[in-house]
Amino acid sequence: xxxxxxxxxxxxxxxxxxxxxxxxxxxxxxxxxxxxxxxxxxxxxxxxxxxxxxxxxxxxxxxxxxxxxxxxxxxxxxxxxxxxxxxxxxxxxxxxxxxxxxxxxxxxxxxxxxxxxxxxxxxxxxxxxxxxxxxxxxxxxxxxxxxxxxxxxxxxxxxxxxxxxxxxxxxxxxxxxxxxxxxxxxxxxxxxxxxxxxxxxxxxxxxxxxxxxxxxxxxxxx
Amino acid sequence: xxxxxxxxxxxxxxxxxxxxxxxxxxxxxxxxxxxxxxxxxxxxxxxxxxxxxxxxxxxxxxxxxxxxxxxxxxxxxxxxxxxxxxxxxxxxxxxxxxxxxxxxxxxxxxxxxxxxxxxxxxxxxxxxxxxxxxxxxxxxxxxxxxxxxxxxxxxxxxxxxxxxxxxxxxxxxxxxxxxxxxxxxxxxxxxxxxxxxxxxxxxxxxxxxxxxxxxxxxxxxx
DNA sequence: TAGATTGTTAATCGATTAACAATC
DNA sequence: TAGATTGTTAATCGATTAACAATC
Numbered sequence: 238x239x240x241x242x243x244x245x246x247x248x249x250x251x252x253x254x255x256x257x258x259x260x261x262x263x264x265x266x267x268x269x270x271x272x273x274x275x276x277x278x279x280x281x282x283x284x285x286x287x288x289x290x291x292x293x294x295x296x297x298x299x300x301x302x303x304x305x306x307x308x309x310x311x312x313x314x315x316x317x318x319x320x321x322x323x324x325x326x327x328x329x330x331x332x333x334x335x336x337x338x339x340x341x342x343x344x345x346x347x348x349x350x351x352x353x354x355x356x357x358x359x360x361x362x363x364x365x366x367x368x369x370x371x372x373x374x375x376x377x378x379x380x381x382x383x384x385x386x387x388x389x390x391x392x393x394x395x396x397x398x399x400x401x402x403x404x405x406x407x408x409x410x411x412x413x414x415x416x417x418x419x420x421x422x423x424x425x426x427x428x429x430x431x432x433x434x435x436x437x438x439x440x441x442x443x444x445x446x447x448x449x450x451x452x453x454x455x456x457x458x459x
Numbered sequence: 460x461x462x463x464x465x466x467x468x469x470x471x472x473x474x475x476x477x478x479x480x481x482x483x484x485x486x487x488x489x490x491x492x493x494x495x496x497x498x499x500x501x502x503x504x505x506x507x508x509x510x511x512x513x514x515x516x517x518x519x520x521x522x523x524x525x526x527x528x529x530x531x532x533x534x535x536x537x538x539x540x541x542x543x544x545x546x547x548x549x550x551x552x553x554x555x556x557x558x559x560x561x562x563x564x565x566x567x568x569x570x571x572x573x574x575x576x577x578x579x580x581x582x583x584x585x586x587x588x589x590x591x592x593x594x595x596x597x598x599x600x601x602x603x604x605x606x607x608x609x610x611x612x613x614x615x616x617x618x619x620x621x622x623x624x625x626x627x628x629x630x631x632x633x634x635x636x637x638x639x640x641x642x643x644x645x646x647x648x649x650x651x652x653x654x655x656x657x658x659x660x661x662x663x664x665x666x667x668x669x670x671x672x673x674x675x676x677x678x679x680x681x
Numbered sequence: 682t683a684g685a686t687t688g689t690t691a692a693t694c695g696a697t698t699a700a701c702a703a704t705c
Numbered sequence: 706t707a708g709a710t711t712g713t714t715a716a717t718c719g720a721t722t723a724a725c726a727a728t729c
Contacts, residue, residue, distance in 0.1 A: 253720060255720075255721090257667070257671050261661070279687090292722055293720095298688085299688060304687090304688095306686080306729055307686050307727070307729050309687085324668075340566075342561065347562065355670075393673050394670070394673065434672040436669055440569055441483065442480055442483040443658045443660060445483045445546045446476065446479045447641075447658055448552055448640070449479055451640050452547055455639075475696060512697085515696095518712085518713085520712085525712070527712085529710050529712080533711090
Protein backbone atom coordinates (compact mmCIF):
# COMPACT_ATOMS: atom_id res chain seq x y z
CA UNK A 238 0.00 0.00 0.00
CA UNK A 239 2.57 2.55 -1.03
CA UNK A 240 1.02 5.93 -1.62
CA UNK A 241 2.26 7.60 -4.77
CA UNK A 242 3.76 10.98 -3.90
CA UNK A 243 1.37 12.90 -6.15
CA UNK A 244 -1.65 11.72 -4.17
CA UNK A 245 -1.45 13.85 -1.08
CA UNK A 246 -4.81 12.83 0.35
CA UNK A 247 -5.44 9.18 1.14
CA UNK A 248 -8.42 8.92 -1.22
CA UNK A 249 -11.25 7.80 1.07
CA UNK A 250 -13.46 5.17 -0.49
CA UNK A 251 -15.95 7.00 -2.65
CA UNK A 252 -19.37 7.08 -1.05
CA UNK A 253 -22.10 5.53 -3.24
CA UNK A 254 -24.88 7.96 -4.13
CA UNK A 255 -27.58 5.59 -2.84
CA UNK A 256 -25.84 5.76 0.53
CA UNK A 257 -26.04 9.56 0.55
CA UNK A 258 -29.70 9.43 -0.37
CA UNK A 259 -30.41 7.06 2.49
CA UNK A 260 -28.64 9.30 4.98
CA UNK A 261 -31.50 11.78 4.74
CA UNK A 262 -33.94 8.96 5.40
CA UNK A 263 -32.04 7.99 8.53
CA UNK A 264 -31.98 11.58 9.61
CA UNK A 265 -35.74 11.97 9.37
CA UNK A 266 -36.18 8.69 11.19
CA UNK A 267 -33.86 9.83 13.99
CA UNK A 268 -35.62 13.16 14.34
CA UNK A 269 -38.96 11.36 14.65
CA UNK A 270 -37.65 8.84 17.15
CA UNK A 271 -35.93 11.55 19.15
CA UNK A 272 -39.16 13.55 19.29
CA UNK A 273 -40.98 10.54 20.71
CA UNK A 274 -38.43 10.26 23.48
CA UNK A 275 -36.24 7.42 22.21
CA UNK A 276 -32.62 7.85 23.28
CA UNK A 277 -30.88 4.75 21.96
CA UNK A 278 -31.55 2.66 18.87
CA UNK A 279 -30.12 -0.40 17.20
CA UNK A 280 -29.68 -0.93 13.48
CA UNK A 281 -32.55 -3.44 13.71
CA UNK A 282 -34.87 -0.68 14.91
CA UNK A 283 -33.77 1.55 12.03
CA UNK A 284 -34.70 -1.28 9.70
CA UNK A 285 -38.17 -1.32 11.18
CA UNK A 286 -38.72 2.45 11.07
CA UNK A 287 -36.87 3.49 7.92
CA UNK A 288 -37.46 0.40 5.81
CA UNK A 289 -33.74 -0.02 5.12
CA UNK A 290 -32.05 -3.24 6.18
CA UNK A 291 -29.92 -3.21 9.32
CA UNK A 292 -26.90 -4.41 7.35
CA UNK A 293 -27.36 -1.67 4.78
CA UNK A 294 -27.62 0.95 7.50
CA UNK A 295 -24.41 -0.17 9.20
CA UNK A 296 -22.61 -0.39 5.87
CA UNK A 297 -23.77 3.10 4.94
CA UNK A 298 -22.48 4.57 8.19
CA UNK A 299 -19.19 2.72 7.83
CA UNK A 300 -18.15 5.07 5.03
CA UNK A 301 -17.98 7.88 7.54
CA UNK A 302 -16.52 6.29 10.67
CA UNK A 303 -17.83 4.58 13.78
CA UNK A 304 -21.09 5.71 15.28
CA UNK A 305 -22.35 3.07 17.68
CA UNK A 306 -21.32 0.83 20.55
CA UNK A 307 -21.36 -2.95 20.01
CA UNK A 308 -23.96 -4.56 22.24
CA UNK A 309 -25.62 -1.19 22.87
CA UNK A 310 -26.56 0.62 19.67
CA UNK A 311 -26.55 4.28 18.69
CA UNK A 312 -27.32 7.48 20.63
CA UNK A 313 -30.20 9.08 18.72
CA UNK A 314 -29.14 12.67 19.32
CA UNK A 315 -25.49 12.10 18.58
CA UNK A 316 -26.11 10.15 15.40
CA UNK A 317 -28.56 12.80 14.23
CA UNK A 318 -25.95 15.52 14.69
CA UNK A 319 -23.22 13.60 12.98
CA UNK A 320 -25.32 12.74 9.92
CA UNK A 321 -26.48 16.35 9.66
CA UNK A 322 -22.85 17.39 9.74
CA UNK A 323 -21.87 14.92 7.01
CA UNK A 324 -24.55 16.37 4.75
CA UNK A 325 -23.65 19.91 5.82
CA UNK A 326 -27.15 20.44 7.13
CA UNK A 327 -25.79 22.00 10.30
CA UNK A 328 -24.92 25.29 8.67
CA UNK A 329 -26.94 27.66 6.52
CA UNK A 330 -26.72 26.95 2.79
CA UNK A 331 -27.54 29.89 0.54
CA UNK A 332 -29.33 28.83 -2.65
CA UNK A 333 -30.19 30.60 -5.89
CA UNK A 334 -33.51 29.80 -7.51
CA UNK A 335 -33.76 30.39 -11.25
CA UNK A 336 -37.30 30.43 -12.61
CA UNK A 337 -40.19 31.99 -10.73
CA UNK A 338 -43.05 30.19 -12.46
CA UNK A 339 -45.51 27.88 -10.77
CA UNK A 340 -42.92 25.29 -9.89
CA UNK A 341 -40.23 27.75 -8.81
CA UNK A 342 -42.63 29.60 -6.54
CA UNK A 343 -43.86 26.35 -5.02
CA UNK A 344 -40.30 25.22 -4.33
CA UNK A 345 -39.43 28.56 -2.77
CA UNK A 346 -42.16 28.09 -0.21
CA UNK A 347 -41.51 24.40 0.37
CA UNK A 348 -41.92 23.65 4.06
CA UNK A 349 -38.86 22.05 5.60
CA UNK A 350 -36.35 24.01 3.53
CA UNK A 351 -35.47 26.31 6.40
CA UNK A 352 -35.60 23.48 8.89
CA UNK A 353 -32.83 21.78 6.94
CA UNK A 354 -30.85 25.04 6.82
CA UNK A 355 -31.45 25.56 3.13
CA UNK A 356 -32.06 29.22 2.48
CA UNK A 357 -33.22 30.59 -0.84
CA UNK A 358 -31.43 33.90 -1.12
CA UNK A 359 -32.43 35.10 -4.58
CA UNK A 360 -35.04 34.43 -7.22
CA UNK A 361 -34.44 35.04 -10.91
CA UNK A 362 -36.62 35.09 -13.99
CA UNK A 363 -36.44 36.44 -17.52
CA UNK A 364 -40.12 37.36 -17.82
CA UNK A 365 -40.40 41.18 -17.61
CA UNK A 366 -43.92 40.72 -16.25
CA UNK A 367 -42.52 39.00 -13.18
CA UNK A 368 -39.49 41.18 -12.42
CA UNK A 369 -39.97 43.12 -9.24
CA UNK A 370 -42.90 41.04 -8.08
CA UNK A 371 -42.42 39.45 -4.73
CA UNK A 372 -42.41 35.82 -3.63
CA UNK A 373 -41.94 35.04 0.04
CA UNK A 374 -40.66 38.53 0.70
CA UNK A 375 -38.09 38.37 -2.08
CA UNK A 376 -38.03 40.46 -5.21
CA UNK A 377 -37.88 38.53 -8.45
CA UNK A 378 -34.69 39.69 -10.15
CA UNK A 379 -33.91 39.89 -13.86
CA UNK A 380 -31.96 36.78 -14.81
CA UNK A 381 -29.19 38.71 -16.54
CA UNK A 382 -28.21 40.13 -13.17
CA UNK A 383 -27.46 36.72 -11.67
CA UNK A 384 -23.69 37.03 -11.93
CA UNK A 385 -23.57 40.44 -10.36
CA UNK A 386 -25.91 39.43 -7.55
CA UNK A 387 -24.12 36.20 -6.72
CA UNK A 388 -20.83 38.03 -6.51
CA UNK A 389 -22.24 39.33 -3.26
CA UNK A 390 -24.31 36.33 -2.17
CA UNK A 391 -21.70 33.69 -2.96
CA UNK A 392 -24.22 30.87 -3.21
CA UNK A 393 -22.78 27.54 -4.33
CA UNK A 394 -26.08 25.78 -5.02
CA UNK A 395 -28.69 26.72 -7.62
CA UNK A 396 -32.09 25.27 -8.38
CA UNK A 397 -33.21 25.47 -12.01
CA UNK A 398 -36.98 25.60 -12.40
CA UNK A 399 -37.03 26.88 -15.96
CA UNK A 400 -38.25 25.48 -19.28
CA UNK A 401 -35.99 23.01 -21.08
CA UNK A 402 -35.04 25.65 -23.63
CA UNK A 403 -33.64 27.96 -20.95
CA UNK A 404 -31.94 25.39 -18.76
CA UNK A 405 -28.47 25.28 -20.28
CA UNK A 406 -28.13 29.05 -20.30
CA UNK A 407 -29.32 29.19 -16.71
CA UNK A 408 -26.78 26.54 -15.73
CA UNK A 409 -23.97 28.34 -17.55
CA UNK A 410 -24.69 31.66 -15.83
CA UNK A 411 -24.95 30.03 -12.44
CA UNK A 412 -21.68 28.15 -12.88
CA UNK A 413 -19.99 31.28 -14.19
CA UNK A 414 -21.04 33.04 -10.99
CA UNK A 415 -19.46 30.39 -8.76
CA UNK A 416 -22.24 27.84 -8.35
CA UNK A 417 -20.89 24.29 -8.00
CA UNK A 418 -24.07 22.24 -7.54
CA UNK A 419 -27.24 22.30 -9.60
CA UNK A 420 -30.66 20.84 -8.98
CA UNK A 421 -32.23 20.63 -12.42
CA UNK A 422 -36.02 20.47 -12.74
CA UNK A 423 -35.99 21.14 -16.48
CA UNK A 424 -36.61 18.11 -18.68
CA UNK A 425 -33.26 18.24 -20.40
CA UNK A 426 -29.74 17.02 -19.62
CA UNK A 427 -27.14 19.67 -18.78
CA UNK A 428 -23.55 19.92 -19.90
CA UNK A 429 -21.35 21.13 -17.08
CA UNK A 430 -17.60 21.28 -16.52
CA UNK A 431 -15.82 18.84 -14.20
CA UNK A 432 -16.22 19.78 -10.58
CA UNK A 433 -19.86 20.77 -10.93
CA UNK A 434 -22.45 18.33 -9.60
CA UNK A 435 -25.90 18.03 -11.14
CA UNK A 436 -28.95 16.24 -9.84
CA UNK A 437 -31.90 15.92 -12.15
CA UNK A 438 -35.50 15.71 -10.99
CA UNK A 439 -37.94 14.77 -13.70
CA UNK A 440 -41.62 14.67 -12.93
CA UNK A 441 -42.50 13.22 -16.33
CA UNK A 442 -39.81 10.59 -16.09
CA UNK A 443 -41.20 9.42 -12.77
CA UNK A 444 -44.70 9.20 -14.21
CA UNK A 445 -43.43 7.29 -17.22
CA UNK A 446 -41.71 4.71 -15.04
CA UNK A 447 -44.92 4.28 -13.06
CA UNK A 448 -46.88 4.02 -16.26
CA UNK A 449 -44.65 1.20 -17.46
CA UNK A 450 -44.98 -0.70 -14.19
CA UNK A 451 -48.77 -0.38 -14.30
CA UNK A 452 -49.03 -2.51 -17.39
CA UNK A 453 -46.47 -4.93 -16.00
CA UNK A 454 -48.46 -5.56 -12.84
CA UNK A 455 -51.62 -5.91 -14.89
CA UNK A 456 -49.97 -8.58 -17.02
CA UNK A 457 -48.84 -10.47 -13.93
CA UNK A 458 -52.20 -10.12 -12.21
CA UNK A 459 -54.03 -11.19 -15.34
CA UNK B 460 -34.73 -24.93 -20.21
CA UNK B 461 -37.76 -26.87 -19.07
CA UNK B 462 -40.54 -24.58 -17.96
CA UNK B 463 -42.12 -25.64 -14.71
CA UNK B 464 -45.87 -26.13 -15.23
CA UNK B 465 -46.83 -23.55 -12.60
CA UNK B 466 -45.04 -20.76 -14.50
CA UNK B 467 -47.41 -20.04 -17.33
CA UNK B 468 -45.63 -16.94 -18.60
CA UNK B 469 -42.03 -17.18 -19.74
CA UNK B 470 -40.74 -14.61 -17.24
CA UNK B 471 -39.10 -11.97 -19.46
CA UNK B 472 -35.85 -10.67 -18.02
CA UNK B 473 -36.76 -7.98 -15.52
CA UNK B 474 -36.04 -4.53 -16.89
CA UNK B 475 -33.68 -2.52 -14.67
CA UNK B 476 -35.20 0.72 -13.36
CA UNK B 477 -32.30 2.82 -14.69
CA UNK B 478 -33.14 1.48 -18.14
CA UNK B 479 -36.75 2.66 -17.81
CA UNK B 480 -35.59 6.05 -16.67
CA UNK B 481 -33.32 6.37 -19.67
CA UNK B 482 -36.12 5.47 -22.07
CA UNK B 483 -37.73 8.84 -21.42
CA UNK B 484 -34.41 10.51 -22.17
CA UNK B 485 -34.19 8.71 -25.50
CA UNK B 486 -37.74 9.67 -26.26
CA UNK B 487 -37.09 13.36 -25.74
CA UNK B 488 -33.97 13.10 -27.81
CA UNK B 489 -35.87 11.40 -30.63
CA UNK B 490 -38.63 13.99 -30.58
CA UNK B 491 -36.03 16.76 -30.83
CA UNK B 492 -34.12 15.07 -33.63
CA UNK B 493 -37.34 14.28 -35.48
CA UNK B 494 -38.41 17.91 -35.22
CA UNK B 495 -35.13 18.99 -36.79
CA UNK B 496 -35.74 16.71 -39.73
CA UNK B 497 -33.49 13.77 -38.87
CA UNK B 498 -34.94 10.49 -40.13
CA UNK B 499 -32.33 7.90 -39.21
CA UNK B 500 -29.93 7.76 -36.29
CA UNK B 501 -27.23 5.45 -34.98
CA UNK B 502 -26.58 4.58 -31.36
CA UNK B 503 -23.43 6.70 -31.65
CA UNK B 504 -25.55 9.74 -32.42
CA UNK B 505 -27.78 9.02 -29.45
CA UNK B 506 -24.66 8.97 -27.32
CA UNK B 507 -23.80 12.44 -28.54
CA UNK B 508 -27.28 13.91 -28.08
CA UNK B 509 -28.55 12.14 -24.98
CA UNK B 510 -25.30 11.73 -23.11
CA UNK B 511 -25.81 7.98 -22.70
CA UNK B 512 -23.23 5.61 -24.16
CA UNK B 513 -24.05 3.84 -27.42
CA UNK B 514 -23.55 0.46 -25.76
CA UNK B 515 -25.89 1.39 -22.94
CA UNK B 516 -28.53 2.55 -25.39
CA UNK B 517 -28.42 -0.69 -27.39
CA UNK B 518 -28.43 -2.76 -24.23
CA UNK B 519 -31.45 -0.82 -22.90
CA UNK B 520 -33.42 -1.40 -26.09
CA UNK B 521 -32.49 -5.09 -26.12
CA UNK B 522 -34.84 -5.72 -23.18
CA UNK B 523 -37.75 -4.94 -25.46
CA UNK B 524 -36.83 -6.48 -28.80
CA UNK B 525 -35.06 -5.38 -31.94
CA UNK B 526 -35.38 -1.82 -33.13
CA UNK B 527 -32.66 -1.11 -35.66
CA UNK B 528 -30.98 -2.42 -38.77
CA UNK B 529 -27.29 -3.40 -38.59
CA UNK B 530 -25.24 -1.11 -40.78
CA UNK B 531 -28.07 1.40 -40.98
CA UNK B 532 -29.34 2.49 -37.58
CA UNK B 533 -32.80 3.35 -36.28
CA UNK B 534 -35.78 5.07 -37.88
CA UNK B 535 -36.44 8.08 -35.64
CA UNK B 536 -40.21 8.05 -35.99
CA UNK B 537 -40.60 4.33 -35.54
CA UNK B 538 -38.32 4.15 -32.51
CA UNK B 539 -40.15 7.09 -30.96
CA UNK B 540 -43.48 5.34 -31.34
CA UNK B 541 -42.25 2.06 -29.99
CA UNK B 542 -40.65 3.59 -26.90
CA UNK B 543 -43.80 5.63 -26.24
CA UNK B 544 -45.77 2.41 -26.47
CA UNK B 545 -43.47 0.59 -24.03
CA UNK B 546 -43.99 3.36 -21.50
CA UNK B 547 -47.70 3.51 -22.30
CA UNK B 548 -47.36 7.12 -23.33
CA UNK B 549 -49.44 6.49 -26.43
CA UNK B 550 -52.76 6.39 -24.59
CA UNK B 551 -54.34 8.77 -22.12
CA UNK B 552 -53.46 8.05 -18.48
CA UNK B 553 -55.91 9.44 -15.94
CA UNK B 554 -54.19 10.60 -12.75
CA UNK B 555 -55.45 11.62 -9.32
CA UNK B 556 -53.68 14.44 -7.56
CA UNK B 557 -53.93 14.53 -3.78
CA UNK B 558 -52.93 17.83 -2.20
CA UNK B 559 -53.78 21.18 -3.73
CA UNK B 560 -51.17 23.30 -1.98
CA UNK B 561 -48.41 25.22 -3.72
CA UNK B 562 -46.67 22.11 -4.97
CA UNK B 563 -49.83 20.26 -6.02
CA UNK B 564 -51.10 23.25 -7.95
CA UNK B 565 -47.75 23.71 -9.66
CA UNK B 566 -47.66 20.05 -10.68
CA UNK B 567 -51.21 20.22 -12.01
CA UNK B 568 -50.20 22.95 -14.41
CA UNK B 569 -46.87 21.40 -15.36
CA UNK B 570 -46.26 21.89 -19.06
CA UNK B 571 -45.67 18.67 -20.92
CA UNK B 572 -48.09 16.60 -18.86
CA UNK B 573 -50.73 16.61 -21.56
CA UNK B 574 -48.16 16.20 -24.27
CA UNK B 575 -47.13 12.90 -22.66
CA UNK B 576 -50.77 11.86 -22.39
CA UNK B 577 -50.88 12.26 -18.63
CA UNK B 578 -54.17 13.75 -17.63
CA UNK B 579 -54.96 14.94 -14.14
CA UNK B 580 -58.62 14.10 -13.69
CA UNK B 581 -59.26 15.06 -10.09
CA UNK B 582 -57.73 17.17 -7.36
CA UNK B 583 -58.24 16.44 -3.68
CA UNK B 584 -57.49 18.28 -0.46
CA UNK B 585 -58.63 18.16 3.16
CA UNK B 586 -58.50 21.89 3.77
CA UNK B 587 -62.11 23.18 3.92
CA UNK B 588 -60.81 26.56 2.75
CA UNK B 589 -59.76 25.02 -0.55
CA UNK B 590 -62.71 22.76 -1.30
CA UNK B 591 -64.65 24.02 -4.27
CA UNK B 592 -61.95 26.37 -5.41
CA UNK B 593 -60.77 25.79 -8.93
CA UNK B 594 -57.35 24.92 -10.30
CA UNK B 595 -56.97 24.56 -14.05
CA UNK B 596 -60.70 24.31 -14.52
CA UNK B 597 -61.06 21.57 -11.92
CA UNK B 598 -62.88 21.80 -8.63
CA UNK B 599 -60.85 20.87 -5.59
CA UNK B 600 -62.71 17.96 -4.00
CA UNK B 601 -62.87 16.95 -0.35
CA UNK B 602 -60.32 14.18 0.19
CA UNK B 603 -62.82 11.87 1.92
CA UNK B 604 -64.68 11.57 -1.38
CA UNK B 605 -61.67 10.11 -3.21
CA UNK B 606 -62.98 6.54 -3.17
CA UNK B 607 -66.41 7.45 -4.44
CA UNK B 608 -64.99 9.68 -7.18
CA UNK B 609 -62.41 7.19 -8.39
CA UNK B 610 -65.07 4.51 -8.65
CA UNK B 611 -66.16 6.49 -11.69
CA UNK B 612 -62.80 7.78 -12.92
CA UNK B 613 -60.91 4.51 -12.51
CA UNK B 614 -57.51 6.18 -12.35
CA UNK B 615 -54.61 3.83 -11.61
CA UNK B 616 -51.97 6.47 -10.88
CA UNK B 617 -52.01 8.99 -8.04
CA UNK B 618 -49.65 11.82 -7.19
CA UNK B 619 -49.29 12.64 -3.49
CA UNK B 620 -48.39 16.27 -2.85
CA UNK B 621 -49.38 16.34 0.80
CA UNK B 622 -47.48 16.87 4.08
CA UNK B 623 -45.59 13.88 5.49
CA UNK B 624 -48.21 13.44 8.19
CA UNK B 625 -50.99 12.93 5.64
CA UNK B 626 -49.11 10.82 3.12
CA UNK B 627 -49.83 7.33 4.41
CA UNK B 628 -53.56 7.99 4.72
CA UNK B 629 -53.63 9.47 1.23
CA UNK B 630 -51.81 6.42 -0.12
CA UNK B 631 -54.18 4.05 1.67
CA UNK B 632 -57.28 5.74 0.29
CA UNK B 633 -55.88 5.86 -3.21
CA UNK B 634 -54.93 2.19 -3.15
CA UNK B 635 -58.30 1.28 -1.68
CA UNK B 636 -59.92 3.03 -4.64
CA UNK B 637 -57.94 1.00 -7.18
CA UNK B 638 -54.77 3.04 -7.64
CA UNK B 639 -51.74 0.85 -8.38
CA UNK B 640 -48.95 3.39 -8.82
CA UNK B 641 -48.02 6.28 -6.55
CA UNK B 642 -45.74 9.23 -7.06
CA UNK B 643 -44.89 10.41 -3.58
CA UNK B 644 -43.68 13.97 -3.01
CA UNK B 645 -44.11 13.78 0.75
CA UNK B 646 -40.88 13.41 2.71
CA UNK B 647 -41.78 10.06 4.22
CA UNK B 648 -41.60 6.43 3.12
CA UNK B 649 -44.91 4.71 2.35
CA UNK B 650 -46.05 1.23 3.25
CA UNK B 651 -47.98 -0.33 0.40
CA UNK B 652 -49.18 -3.85 -0.39
CA UNK B 653 -47.46 -6.00 -3.00
CA UNK B 654 -48.47 -5.05 -6.53
CA UNK B 655 -48.44 -1.33 -5.84
CA UNK B 656 -45.48 0.64 -7.21
CA UNK B 657 -44.17 3.74 -5.48
CA UNK B 658 -41.71 6.30 -6.74
CA UNK B 659 -40.46 8.86 -4.27
CA UNK B 660 -39.37 12.37 -5.20
CA UNK B 661 -37.64 14.23 -2.42
CA UNK B 662 -36.62 17.80 -2.95
CA UNK B 663 -34.77 17.97 0.36
CA UNK B 664 -32.96 14.71 -0.29
CA UNK B 665 -31.69 16.04 -3.60
CA UNK B 666 -30.45 19.22 -1.96
CA UNK B 667 -28.76 17.23 0.81
CA UNK B 668 -26.87 15.10 -1.71
CA UNK B 669 -25.72 18.25 -3.50
CA UNK B 670 -24.75 19.80 -0.21
CA UNK B 671 -22.55 16.80 0.60
CA UNK B 672 -20.84 16.91 -2.78
CA UNK B 673 -20.13 20.62 -2.40
CA UNK B 674 -17.83 20.03 0.51
CA UNK B 675 -16.28 17.06 -1.26
CA UNK B 676 -15.34 19.07 -4.32
CA UNK B 677 -13.99 21.83 -2.09
CA UNK B 678 -11.75 19.33 -0.34
CA UNK B 679 -10.47 18.01 -3.64
CA UNK B 680 -10.00 21.47 -5.09
CA UNK B 681 -8.20 22.61 -1.96
C1' DT C 682 -19.73 -13.17 32.60
C1' DA C 683 -23.34 -13.87 28.93
C1' DG C 684 -26.09 -11.56 25.56
C1' DA C 685 -26.47 -8.08 22.29
C1' DT C 686 -25.02 -5.51 18.62
C1' DT C 687 -21.51 -3.26 16.21
C1' DG C 688 -18.09 -2.55 12.11
C1' DT C 689 -16.03 -5.10 8.53
C1' DT C 690 -14.91 -8.67 5.46
C1' DA C 691 -16.46 -11.98 2.00
C1' DA C 692 -20.16 -13.62 -1.05
C1' DT C 693 -23.83 -12.39 -3.94
C1' DC C 694 -26.30 -9.92 -6.96
C1' DG C 695 -27.22 -6.68 -10.62
C1' DA C 696 -25.97 -3.06 -13.83
C1' DT C 697 -22.63 -1.10 -17.02
C1' DT C 698 -19.05 -1.48 -20.40
C1' DA C 699 -16.49 -3.70 -23.96
C1' DA C 700 -16.01 -6.78 -27.64
C1' DC C 701 -17.60 -9.10 -31.62
C1' DA C 702 -20.23 -12.15 -34.66
C1' DA C 703 -24.30 -11.41 -37.40
C1' DT C 704 -26.30 -8.70 -40.94
C1' DC C 705 -27.93 -4.86 -43.58
C1' DT D 706 -18.84 -6.64 -52.06
C1' DA D 707 -16.94 -3.60 -48.25
C1' DG D 708 -18.18 -0.62 -44.54
C1' DA D 709 -21.19 0.38 -40.96
C1' DT D 710 -23.79 -0.66 -37.19
C1' DT D 711 -26.73 -3.66 -34.82
C1' DG D 712 -28.02 -7.13 -30.89
C1' DT D 713 -25.88 -10.07 -27.71
C1' DT D 714 -22.51 -12.34 -25.06
C1' DA D 715 -18.68 -12.03 -21.81
C1' DA D 716 -15.92 -9.15 -18.66
C1' DT D 717 -15.94 -5.55 -15.45
C1' DC D 718 -17.45 -2.79 -12.05
C1' DG D 719 -20.08 -1.40 -8.07
C1' DA D 720 -23.66 -1.94 -4.63
C1' DT D 721 -26.22 -4.95 -1.52
C1' DT D 722 -26.58 -8.79 1.55
C1' DA D 723 -24.90 -12.14 4.71
C1' DA D 724 -21.82 -13.73 8.06
C1' DC D 725 -18.90 -13.15 11.93
C1' DA D 726 -15.06 -11.68 14.89
C1' DA D 727 -14.53 -7.81 17.96
C1' DT D 728 -16.37 -5.54 21.84
C1' DC D 729 -19.46 -3.22 24.92
